[in-house]
Amino acid sequence: xxxxxxxxxxxxxxxxxxxRPWRLSPAxxxxxxxxxxxxxxxxxxxxxxxxxxxxxxxxxxGGSVLLPPSxxxxxxxxxxxxxxxxxxxxxxxxxxFWNSVQIVVPSVVLAVALGAVNGYCLSFWRFRGADTLFALxxxxxxxxxxxxxxxxxxxxxxxxxxxKLPGVVLVHVVFAMPIMTLMFRNYFATLPIEIFKAARxxxxxxxxxxxxxxxxxxxxxxxxxxxxxxxxxxxxxxxxLVFAGREHLPMTAQLNLLVSAEMGxxxxxxxxxxxxxxxxxxxxxxxxxxKWFARGIAAGAVKx
Amino acid sequence: MAATKIETRGLSxxxxxxxxxxxxxxxxxxxxxxxxxxxxxxxxSTLLNAIAGLIEPSAGEVWIAGxxxxxxxxxxxxxxxxxxxxxxxxxMDVYGNLAFSLRVAGMKKAEVDARVRHAASMLxxxxxxxxxxxxxxxxxxxxxxxxxxLVRQVDIFLFDEPLSNLDAQLRAELRxxxxxxxxxxxxxxxxxxxxxxxxxxxxxxxxxxxxxxxxQLADPDTVYRKPANRFVASFLGSPPMNFVAGALTRxxxxxxxxxxxAVVPLVRSPLEVELGEGRALSLGIRPEDILIGDDAxxxxxRWDSDVALRESLGSETLLWCxxxxxxxxxxxxxxxxxxxxxxxxxxxxxxxISLFDARTEExx
Numbered sequence: 001x002x003x004x005x006x007x008x009x010x011x012x013x014x015x016x017x018x019x020r021p022w023r024l025s026p027a028x029x030x031x032x033x034x035x036x037x038x039x040x041x042x043x044x045x046x047x048x049x050x051x052x053x054x055x056x057x058x059x060x061x062g063g064s065v066l067l068p069p070s071x072x073x074x075x076x077x078x079x080x081x082x083x084x085x086x087x088x089x090x091x092x093x094x095x096x097f098w099n100s101v102q103i104v105v106p107s108v109v110l111a112v113a114l115g116a117v118n119g120y121c122l123s124f125w126r127f128r129g130a131d132t133l134f135a136l137x138x139x140x141x142x143x144x145x146x147x148x149x150x151x152x153x154x155x156x157x158x159x160x161x162x163x164k165l166p167g168v169v170l171v172h173v174v175f176a177m178p179i180m181t182l183m184f185r186n187y188f189a190t191l192p193i194e195i196f197k198a199a200r201x202x203x204x205x206x207x208x209x210x211x212x213x214x215x216x217x218x219x220x221x222x223x224x225x226x227x228x229x230x231x232x233x234x235x236x237x238x239x240x241l242v243f244a245g246r247e248h249l250p251m252t253a254q255l256n257l258l259v260s261a262e263m264g265x266x267x268x269x270x271x272x273x274x275x276x277x278x279x280x281x282x283x284x285x286x287x288x289x290x291k292w293f294a295r296g297i298a299a300g301a302v303k304x
Numbered sequence: 305m306a307a308t309k310i311e312t313r314g315l316s317x318x319x320x321x322x323x324x325x326x327x328x329x330x331x332x333x334x335x336x337x338x339x340x341x342x343x344x345x346x347x348x349s350t351l352l353n354a355i356a357g358l359i360e361p362s363a364g365e366v367w368i369a370g371x372x373x374x375x376x377x378x379x380x381x382x383x384x385x386x387x388x389x390x391x392x393x394x395x396m397d398v399y400g401n402l403a404f405s406l407r408v409a410g411m412k413k414a415e416v417d418a419r420v421r422h423a424a425s426m427l428x429x430x431x432x433x434x435x436x437x438x439x440x441x442x443x444x445x446x447x448x449x450x451x452x453x454l455v456r457q458v459d460i461f462l463f464d465e466p467l468s469n470l471d472a473q474l475r476a477e478l479r480x481x482x483x484x485x486x487x488x489x490x491x492x493x494x495x496x497x498x499x500x501x502x503x504x505x506x507x508x509x510x511x512x513x514x515x516x517x518x519x520q521l522a523d524p525d526t527v528y529r530k531p532a533n534r535f536v537a538s539f540l541g542s543p544p545m546n547f548v549a550g551a552l553t554r555x556x557x558x559x560x561x562x563x564x565x566a567v568v569p570l571v572r573s574p575l576e577v578e579l580g581e582g583r584a585l586s587l588g589i590r591p592e593d594i595l596i597g598d599d600a601x602x603x604x605x606r607w608d609s610d611v612a613l614r615e616s617l618g619s620e621t622l623l624w625c626x627x628x629x630x631x632x633x634x635x636x637x638x639x640x641x642x643x644x645x646x647x648x649x650x651x652x653x654x655x656x657i658s659l660f661d662a663r664t665e666e667x668x
Contacts, residue, residue: 192389192391194387194388194389194390194391194464195391195392195393195394197353197356197358197378197385197387197391198385198387198391198392198393198449198452199393199404200357200358200377200378200379201356201358201378201379201383201384201385201405202379202404202405202408202452202456203378203379203405203408203409204379204404204405204408208408212393212404213393213395216393216394216395216396217394217395
């Protein structure tokens with residue numbers, strides 16, 4: 001076998017059409033080892049979670065965490081979803097799931113819509129001080145949002161929104177504004193200004209140009225923004241815990257209550273199943289939209 | 305000239321500290337085809353955008369059809385515009401692009417359709433109505449852009465370097481089409497270009513611009529034959545006008561120009577009155593106005609020169625010779641082939657020359 005490879009290798013020097021010589025150099029071996037180790041590093045925790053979630057408690061206690069489940073037992077999955085006790089309520093993680101959906105959907109729609117208008121305005125309807133305003137918004141990206149939590153509690157309380165669904169949505173939208181505006185402004189900045197001018201000469205106004213001309217052109221960046229905001233607000237823990245109130249705790253906060261409960265014996269299989277269920281939404285978003293996401297970023301969306 | 309359609313009064317545009325346009329006064333007649341010509345950065349596009357209402361002036365006024373429209377929205381000025389990058393709406397098909405302005409105006413569907421089809425037939429766009437801009441060639445795209453202006457049925461067309469993105473052959477074709485369209489519709493047209501061929505062939509009048517200032521505003525022949533200053537003289541023509549430095553003198557009682565030993569007689573009379581002896585001037589002569597060989601015999605200024613370089617341009621030949629130490633280009637018919645190193649008799653007649661003040665560079 002190695003002999004064949006060698007002869008093919010020598011031939012390929014005179015005939016470029018031949019196959020490339022196969023050589024396993026130490027450097028290449030090192031690369032493969034590193035890649036393999038990295039893959040194991042990321043995959044082992046996922047494997048443990050999936051496997052544990054499908055085991056029964058006796059099996060978990062008896063064997064290694066790395067062993068595959070002896071039989072595929074969905075009990076823990078169903079328990080985690082609909083009957084596991086979180087605090088005093090035993091309705092499973094699904095309560096948190098629906099709470100999260102109620103928080104994420106409006107905050108994505110509002111954040112993307114407002115970010116698009118902001119970016120459109122800052123790119124095309126440039127007013128005095130537009131650059132300063134944009135710089136201030138960018139500055140907002142770099143401030144850790146924990147700093148704002150306390151004053152925001154005061155503001156939402158005064159608005160009568162503290163501990164309510166609209167309150168947590170508002171907070172999400174406010175924190176998303178800098179990054180959403182940045183994405184849309186930078187995207188619109190890559191579009192030829194002449195299209196905007198042509199639309200103005202054609203008689204279209206601020207909103208007509210926005211809806212008829214700019215939004216259809218902004219599809220790639222809308223996809224990126226939706227994914228970004230959906231993932232960020234789904235994965236959020238702090239804002240949901242602080243602002244949503246007991247009735248509307250998002251899935252992440254419910255999950256924490258479930259996993260860190262100190263009462264009774266821990267059902268690891270249920271914990272793992274609930275965790276996977278919580279992580280599933282962003283995962284599905286990435287799998288479904290990965291191609292669009294990459295395309296949107298490649299379209300000059302989030303430069304710098 | 306017909307009634308004034310567009311007028312700018314002391315129009316200035318400044319970007320921060322940079323004056324893109326300095327107090328431009330321009331009156332464009334009804335149905336006139338005016339070309340704004342100049343190198344990039346001369347303010348010609350800025351002027352067009354200011355007329356369209358897409359750039360706010362920092363001073364001055366814009367009047368259209370007797371109305372002060374300085375602060376009017378672009379759509380309220382009764383004009384249409386065609387852009388260099390075509391600026392088609394990529395998410396709409398050709399029909400949508402043509403119909404957009406009419407739909408915005410809230411026009412009835414049947415009339416929108418009638419106007420779109422009329423414009424499409426004029427520009428031979430009918431088979432393309434359902435295509436997206438990305439599925440069109442450059443020439444087709446620019447036709448759609450022109451069609452978008454046609455459907456609005458306004459009497460002013462503004463063109464911002466509409467042919468610059470096209471290859472040479474298409475450019476020549478569309479140039480003819482634009483000219484024919486103008487002859488048919490007689491819209492008042494302002495056309496921005498840096499291409500002198502487009503300017504000379506399309507314009508009723510040309511405004512040559514530099515540094516935000518109109519250098520000369522005249523019909524193509526005057527701009528070419530009697531440039532107002534050295535800049536205009538050297539911007540038009542390919543190769544540009546030849547310049548030779550000289551000083552005013554008197555030769556046997558007649559006004560003449562001494563250029564490094566040789567003396568060029570000047571026949572124009574006003575000079576005798578206005579100019580003092582010894583005044584430094586520069587003499588400009590177009591390459592095609594220098595005659596060669598037997599043709600030169602009848603000229604009132606003649607000299608001999610070696611041919612330093614010879615370029616064949618197909619229909620004619622370009623010879624590089626020298627006059628009083630300056631390099632001069634001569635366009636000669638291909639049949640009068642001289643070769644590098646030949647000594648040839650050259651000449652021009654003095655009514656063909658332009659004279660510029662050496663210091664101010666203005667025409668005298």
